[in-house]
Amino acid sequence: MNSRRQFLKISSLSAAGLIFGGGLLDAFAENLVKKNPSHFKGPFDFVRTPTYCEVCFWKCAGWVYKDENGRIKKIIGNNDDPNCNGRFCPRGTGGVGMYNDEDRLKTPLIRTEERGEQTFREASWDEAFDYIAAKLQKVKKEHGPESLALFSHGSGGKYFGKVLKGLGSNNIAAPSYAQCRGPREVAFLATYGQGINSPENTDIRDTKCLVLIGSHLGENMHNGQVQEMSDAIDKGATIITVDPRFSTVASKSKFWLPIKPSTDMALLLTWMNVIINEELYDKKYVEKYCYGFDQLKEHVQQYTPEWAYGVTTLKPQQIRETARAMADAAPAVIVHPGRHVTWYGDDTQRLRAVAILNALLGSWGRRGGFYNPEKASVPHYKIPKFPKPNKSWREALGGKYNLADLALASGLCDASMPTPDLGHQIKAWIVNGTNLINTLPNQANTLKAIQELDLIAVVDTMPMEITGYADVVLPECTYLERYDSLRVSQGREPSIALRMPAVDPKYNTKPAYWMAREIAKRLDLLDYFPFENLEDEIDWELQQVGTSLEEMQRIGVKRIKREYDDLYFEKNEDIEFDTNTGKIELYSTALAEEGFEPIPVFVQHPEPQEGFYRLIYGRAPMHTFSRTANNPNLTDLMDENTLWVNPKVAKEWDLKNDQYVYLENQDGIISDFSIKVRVTERIRFDSVYMVHGFGHADKRMKRCFGKGISDTQLISNVMIDPIMGGTGMRGNFVTFRFDNKKEA
Amino acid sequence: MRYAMAIDTKKCVGCSDCVVACQTENDVPIGYCRDWVVEVMDGTYPQLEMEIRSERCNHCENSPCVRCCPTGASHYGEGGIVLVTENKCIGCSACITSCPYDARFVHPKGYVDKCTFCLHRVKKGLQPACVAVCPTKCMYFGDLDDPRSEVSMVLKKRKWKTLIPEAGTKPHLYFLI
Numbered sequence: 001m002n003s004r005r006q007f008l009k010i011s012s013l014s015a016a017g018l019i020f021g022g023g024l025l026d027a028f029a030e031n032l033v034k035k036n037p038s039h040f041k042g043p044f045d046f047v048r049t050p051t052y053c054e055v056c057f058w059k060c061a062g063w064v065y066k067d068e069n070g071r072i073k074k075i076i077g078n079n080d081d082p083n084c085n086g087r088f089c090p091r092g093t094g095g096v097g098m099y100n101d102e103d104r105l106k107t108p109l110i111r112t113e114e115r116g117e118q119t120f121r122e123a124s125w126d127e128a129f130d131y132i133a134a135k136l137q138k139v140k141k142e143h144g145p146e147s148l149a150l151f152s153h154g155s156g157g158k159y160f161g162k163v164l165k166g167l168g169s170n171n172i173a174a175p176s177y178a179q180c181r182g183p184r185e186v187a188f189l190a191t192y193g194q195g196i197n198s199p200e201n202t203d204i205r206d207t208k209c210l211v212l213i214g215s216h217l218g219e220n221m222h223n224g225q226v227q228e229m230s231d232a233i234d235k236g237a238t239i240i241t242v243d244p245r246f247s248t249v250a251s252k253s254k255f256w257l258p259i260k261p262s263t264d265m266a267l268l269l270t271w272m273n274v275i276i277n278e279e280l281y282d283k284k285y286v287e288k289y290c291y292g293f294d295q296l297k298e299h300v301q302q303y304t305p306e307w308a309y310g311v312t313t314l315k316p317q318q319i320r321e322t323a324r325a326m327a328d329a330a331p332a333v334i335v336h337p338g339r340h341v342t343w344y345g346d347d348t349q350r351l352r353a354v355a356i357l358n359a360l361l362g363s364w365g366r367r368g369g370f371y372n373p374e375k376a377s378v379p380h381y382k383i384p385k386f387p388k389p390n391k392s393w394r395e396a397l398g399g400k401y402n403l404a405d406l407a408l409a410s411g412l413c414d415a416s417m418p419t420p421d422l423g424h425q426i427k428a429w430i431v432n433g434t435n436l437i438n439t440l441p442n443q444a445n446t447l448k449a450i451q452e453l454d455l456i457a458v459v460d461t462m463p464m465e466i467t468g469y470a471d472v473v474l475p476e477c478t479y480l481e482r483y484d485s486l487r488v489s490q491g492r493e494p495s496i497a498l499r500m501p502a503v504d505p506k507y508n509t510k511p512a513y514w515m516a517r518e519i520a521k522r523l524d525l526l527d528y529f530p531f532e533n534l535e536d537e538i539d540w541e542l543q544q545v546g547t548s549l550e551e552m553q554r555i556g557v558k559r560i561k562r563e564y565d566d567l568y569f570e571k572n573e574d575i576e577f578d579t580n581t582g583k584i585e586l587y588s589t590a591l592a593e594e595g596f597e598p599i600p601v602f603v604q605h606p607e608p609q610e611g612f613y614r615l616i617y618g619r620a621p622m623h624t625f626s627r628t629a630n631n632p633n634l635t636d637l638m639d640e641n642t643l644w645v646n647p648k649v650a651k652e653w654d655l656k657n658d659q660y661v662y663l664e665n666q667d668g669i670i671s672d673f674s675i676k677v678r679v680t681e682r683i684r685f686d687s688v689y690m691v692h693g694f695g696h697a698d699k700r701m702k703r704c705f706g707k708g709i710s711d712t713q714l715i716s717n718v719m720i721d722p723i724m725g726g727t728g729m730r731g732n733f734v735t736f737r738f739d740n741k742k743e744a
Numbered sequence: 745m746r747y748a749m750a751i752d753t754k755k756c757v758g759c760s761d762c763v764v765a766c767q768t769e770n771d772v773p774i775g776y777c778r779d780w781v782v783e784v785m786d787g788t789y790p791q792l793e794m795e796i797r798s799e800r801c802n803h804c805e806n807s808p809c810v811r812c813c814p815t816g817a818s819h820y821g822e823g824g825i826v827l828v829t830e831n832k833c834i835g836c837s838a839c840i841t842s843c844p845y846d847a848r849f850v851h852p853k854g855y856v857d858k859c860t861f862c863l864h865r866v867k868k869g870l871q872p873a874c875v876a877v878c879p880t881k882c883m884y885f886g887d888l889d890d891p892r893s894e895v896s897m898v899l900k901k902r903k904w905k906t907l908i909p910e911a912g913t914k915p916h917l918y919f920l921i
Contacts, residue, residue, distance in 0.1 A: 074768035076877070087879045090761040093768065218757030223879055230755045230880035246785075248757050251794035258790040621759035633767065636774045637760045646789065681789045 006118045007468040008111065049502040050078065050556030052487045054155060054479035055091040055098065056624040057176070058199060058222050059487050060084035061495075061557045062092060064480055064502035072096050072480060072502060080557045082224070082491045083199060089221040090622040094633035098461065098478045099506065103630055103701050105463055105475030106507035120473070125510070125518065128472050132430075133522035135455040135471075136167065139428040145169045146391035147427040149412045154433030155484040155499075156459060156476060156512025159529075163516050164430070165386040166525035171393045171412055171426065175439045178408035178726050184337045186403050186724045187351030190588045192364055193578025195405070197373070197490055202334050204228035206368040209329030211240045211322075213264055213354070215338040216247040221621040222339070238329060240322050242267060244616065245644070245689050246682035255322050261614050261687055262344050262605040262730065263312040268353035269602055270308035271323045273300040275360050278320075280327035282362030289575060290359055292587025292599070299599045311602070330361040332368025345719025345728035348403075349600040352588065356600070359584045365569035372567055376494035376560045378486060379544045381537055384527050391423075398422050401725035402594055408725045410440055410718075416449040428455040432512065433476070435464035438626045438693070441715040441729050459512055462630060463700040474515050477505035483513070483534045486541060492567060494560045496545070498538070498552040596723055605719075605731060607686075612666060612733035613649065614687040617711040626693035629704035641708035642678040644689040650679040653736050662737040663688075665714040670740045672697060675709040688734060746805070746888040747823035747861055748916040749875070750895050750904065751798050755882035758783055758796040762874035762883070766800075769862065769873035776849055778859040779874055795921070798874065798883065801826060801847040801859040802907065802915035809839035809848065817856070823887065824916065825863055830855045844911045861885070888916070 047070075048063040061081035067073045075095050079086035088095075108128035109120040123131075139147055145168030150160050153174050161172050177185075185195035204210060205228040217229050229249070233239070239253040242264065250256040259267060275281050276297050286293050305316035312319075326333050335357045341347050363369025393407035396415035401408065413436070416426040429450075440446045450456060450469050458470035467473045476482075480502050487497040505511070513534040520529050531537035539549035547558055569575060576582045580589040592598040608614050622637040623629065643663070645655055655661065660674035673695050683689050694708030719728030758781045766778050779800035786793045803826045810818045810826060817832035818839050828839075828848075833855035840848045840856065851857040862872035866885075870876065875883040886893030891900075899918055906915045 074765075084879075087877055087881075088761070089879050090759050090764045093761055093764040093877060096768065218759070218880075221759055221879070226757065226759075226879050227881070230757075230882065233755050246789070246792045246794065248794075248796065251792070251796070252754065252757075256790070256792075621757065621761075622764075632774050633764055636767075636777075637763060680785070681787065681792055682785065682794075684789065 007465075008118060008120055049500055050497070050553065051075070051479060051499045051502065052497040053088065053092040053095055055095045055628060056222070057153075058083055058224065059489065059497070060088055060092055060223050061487065061497035062088055063556065066502065070503070072099060078497070078556045080555070080559060081497060082493055082495050082559065083489055084223050085227060087223070087227065089223045089226070090637065091221065091624055091628060091634060092223070094622070094631060094637075095480065097631035097633035098628075099480045099503070101462070101630055101632060103463065103703070104461055104507065105467065105473060105509065107475060108508070109470075109473040111471045123472075128474060129515070129518045129522055132455070132457050132472055133519055136428060136519075136523065139454050140167055143425065143427050144390060146171065146389060146395070147425060149173070149416070149426045149428065150430045150432065151175070151409055151412070151434055151436060152432040153439075155479070156432045156516070158485055159513045159516035160430050160432050160459070162528045163520050163523065163525060166520065166528045167523065168387045168389050170389045171396060171407060173393065173407035173409040173412050175409040175434055175436070177406045178404070178410045178724070179342055179439060179441070179729075180340045182342065182404065182406065182408075182724055183347035183721055183726045184339070184341050184351045185405060186348045188337065188355050189405065190348075190403070190579070190590050191352060191355035191359065191585055196337050199224050199489065199491060200337070200339070201370050201373040201490070202336060203368050203371045204334060205231050206332060207232050207237055207329070207334050208332040208368055209238045209240065209326050209334070211242070211326060211333070211335040212249055213242040213268075213336065213338060214343070215336050216243065216249055216618055218248040218252070219621055220339065220619045238325050240325065244684040244687050245618075247618075255318070255325065257314050257318060257322065258684060260311070260313045261616065261684070262607075265346065265350050265353060265600060266303065266308050266311040266602045267314065267319065268350065268357055269300055269303040269600065270305055270319055271326070272296070272353070272357055272360060273303045274305060274320050274323035275327055275357075276300060278324070280324065281360040282330060285331070285362035286360060288572070289577070289584045291579075291581045291583035291585050296356065296586045296599055303602065326361055329368075331363045331366035333361050333363050334358070334369055335361070335363070342721070342726040343728050343730040344605050345721050345726075345731070346603055347721050347726050347728060348723040349597065352591075353600040356586050359586060364584065365575070367568050371492055373490040373492070374494045374562050374564065375490040376488050376496050376545065378488050378496060378541050381530060381540050383530060386528075396422065396426065397725065401723065403590065404724040409436070410727050411725055413440055413446055413449045416452055418452065425452070427453055429453055430457050430459070431466055431470075432459040433461075435460075435466045435626055437465035437469070438710055438712045441712060441718045441727050443713055444716065459515065461509070462627070463698050464626070465696065465698050468698060475507065475509045476512050476515070477509035481505040481509070482511035483538060484511075485534070486538060493562060495557055496560065497557045498549075500535070500553060591723070594723070608733035609666075612735045614730065615663075615665070615711060615714055615732045615734045616687050616689045616730065617692045618689065620691045623691065623693055626696065626710075629693055629696055629707075630701040632703065635703045638691075639703065639707055641675060641691040641694040643675045643709070644678050644680050644683040646683050646685040647679050647681060648685045649688075650677070655679065655736065662740040663709060663714060663734040664737050665716060666733045667716045669714055669716055670737060670742060671695065671709045671713055672740070673706045673709055674740070745823040746916065747803065747825055747866070748886070748888045748895050748918065749861065749872070750884040750898050750918040750920055752882040752884075752898075752902075752920040753795050753797055754920065755880040756781075756796045756798055757880055758798075759879065761877050761879060762798045765873045765877035766859070769865075770860070772857070773852055776851070776857070778857065797919055799845070799847075799907070800874070800917065802845050802913065802917040803859075803861060805914035805916065806912060808842035808844070808911075808913065812838045812842045814838065821863060822867075825861045826858075827860055827863070828856050828858060844908045844913065845915075
């Protein structure tokens with residue numbers, strides 16, 4: 001039997017006494033101090049250093065200002081950065097809280113067994129690395145390199161990825177794919193032969209009509225998009241918001257369509273019906289660039305506005321009016337592809353419908369629609385080729401999801417459970433900067449997989465829940481205390497940005513690059529880390545593109561001229577799309593080949609039973625998932641999530657504002673904690689809403705422990721996208737409880 | 745010179761960036777704020793309207809707080825900005841009671857604190873921190889006596905309102921509607 005891995009609250013540790021590693025470590029620390037450049041004096045006698053933000057993944061570039069005592073005073077956007085234009089969002093502005101948070105992980109920890117009790121003990125870095133390296137080697141020897149996996153969301157993933165690839169595994173996944181934007185990428189690849197990526201290539205700045213479907217820009221604070229939306233409002237753009245909730249952006253919209261949840265596909269197909277039958281589509285564009293129009297036209301005849309009324313509860317007139325508004329603005333119209341789109345399991349198909357609608361309106365490749373982004377090409381220092389994996393991540397999926405273009409975090413988690421038909425099982429996880437407990441749906445499943453592992457090593461800055469399941473915890477310093485690889489962003493204008501330490505690492509924390517290299521050293525993989533210090537590699541890369549570390553330390557961001565003048569399609573330009581037919585595929589040959597519907601169809605999704613409400617979750621502008629929940633500056637703005645309840649529902653249940661309730665889902669899962677009720681007209685009567693990322697269960701995070709409810713805990717019904725394996729999470733229904741006692 | 749600020753409620757998304765930026769710029773302790781966000785919702789589902797406002801001291805031309813201050817700590821500074829001289833303030837809180845906008849608070853150090861329109865920045869030709877950081881660029885700051893200032897221009901072009909005009913305070917905080 002495996003020794004069962006218990007969840008350890010790190011608080012069981014004695015807080016005192018930081019243990020520092022061997023001489024090598026001290027040498028490193030000294031090195032970092034010495035290597036800090038001659039700081040540039042800013043305009044207010046503050047010392048400022050460049051960074052790009054790591055609080056979310058928009059990666060805005062900015063300046064960290066310090067006061068005369070060398071303390072971080074504030075973080076301000078870099079005016080030259082196209083991702084932020086000198087303006088950080090609240091999370092970036094409050095990023096200093098990540099550094100100041102006294103609940104941070106402070107020293108390496110190793111799980112031990114003492115008198116039959118599992119516990120963590122403080123460890124030296126050497127011990128921690130020796131432990132990890134030995135385990136990785138053992139697992140590799142016993143189960144093959146394909147039994148190693150890396151889960152990552154953050155800059156450090158790149159470095160641990162090298163270790164993994166060096167060992168012969170490419171099981172490297174980010175939850176930002178199968179739990180978030182994956183269906184969108186697959187759908188746009190299938191349609192245009194090109195994904196959306198980040199930052200999105202939506203030309204919001206110049207759009208005349210922005211259509212948001214469940215996407216709540218403004219609450220979802222992806223900086224550049226919010227800024228451009230504001231510009232578009234200034235220029236009088238029409239905003240159409242489709243949301244069961246009166247979101248912030250719904251309040252800025254000319255049209256708010258309060259759709260019945262899970263019926264977005266019906267609306268999209270009906271919009272196509274109106275646009276085709278009223279001949280509002282871009283005929284020249286469709287004729288020149290698109291494949292399968294006749295099939296599409298025939299297919300959407302069944303989806304009339306009158307039919308859609310019964311399905312979506314939206315009035316036929318509203319549907320027609322909004323379709324015409326889009327066509328009036330075309331081609332300067334964006335039916336926004338959203339970002340977190342794993343909702344109902346037919347998400348690739350829904351995003352296909354979004355892609356097709358954009359094609360009918362001729363917005364792809366047009367000003368005010370979607371531009372063609374460009375990324376700077378920065379050469380990498382030549383390292384030896386990684387060994388070819390015997391088995392790739394795809395094989396962990398058991399022959400399913402062939403159209404997925406990246407590894408699935410959920411897939412690798414599933415493959416960590418005994419699956420005899422798979423031929424191999426994942427036995428070791430490195431987890432970098434992602435709290436899988438609150439990230440992957442179906443927590444029971446995640447916890448079961450964790451029990452099967454021979455090793456789980458977690459790299460994080462905070463004692464997130466996942467660290468409680470680790471065998472080894474490696475405390476990373478925050479982005480304000482380290483170098484990281486250059487940010488190379490796509491955009492209208494390519495740019496690169498530098499992150500460098502503004503201050504030395506607090507406590508006994510270290511950068512991920514150094515950790516990965518130390519592990520590599522023990523595995524004889526140093527050839528993949530030719531530079532002892534990351535800044536030397538960065539400098540080498542910068543020299544190749546005509547700048548230097550020294551220059552970037554002064555300017556932070558460098559914009560690079562586009563190589564090609566192809567931001568938009570030229571008039572009548574001949575274009576070969578990277579699809580099977582070389583055209584924009586309204587009818588997808590790739591999907592047909594895989595046995596999926598080549599044109600999206602409407603499928604009815606389950607609805608809540610009596611007394612239950614659909615659980616909808618979203619974001620707040622001052623928080624990023626659960627990673628900011630304990631940040632002192634951001635907690636000050638919002639320290640718990642609330643449950644939005646329609647007044648009719650509140651009356652039925654006799655719920656009052658500010659009252660705390662527990663929730664129980666359709667599978668009998670009862671929330672650990674309670675949530676404050678917010679009675680509001682802004683939510684439909686068939687749904688409740690909460691912001692994701694609260695309800696933390698680790699006491700060591702003092703500010704956020706037990707505050708609000710974790711939506712993830714209540715997402716046990718996962719609707720898997722058969723095309724790419726995305727985990728649809730909006731098919732969960734909850735009811736109110738006034739205690740959290742489990743029934744006997 | 746009369747400094748004023750205009751805030752576009754059509755663009756503000758209520759993200760509270762102005763609040764954090766003010767806190768870090770002015771060393772406002774965590775748990776306190778000199779500016780804040782208000783959401784006002786009206787109607788019943790699905791006929792709804794919502795206004796979002798970033799609020800702060802109104803820097804009134806006829807300030808009850810200045811009038812009632814027994815020590816003269818509350819005073820009009822450059823460009824009509826209402827300021828508190830920390831070492832003259834006895835923390836009696838009369839100004840807090842008199843302010844119709846609830847813009848003042850007692851700093852843990854014992855004096856009354858509030859928005860200064862970031863006068864220290866303005867003197868250097870910079871925008872107040874909240875204006876400079878706002879991702880939606882929904883705030884405009886400048887001199888009402890200068891017809892070409894951003895704030896004068898936008899007030900000329902757009903419909904606006906002030907808060908609690910019936911209090912007769914002549915606020916210098918305008919909301920574009």
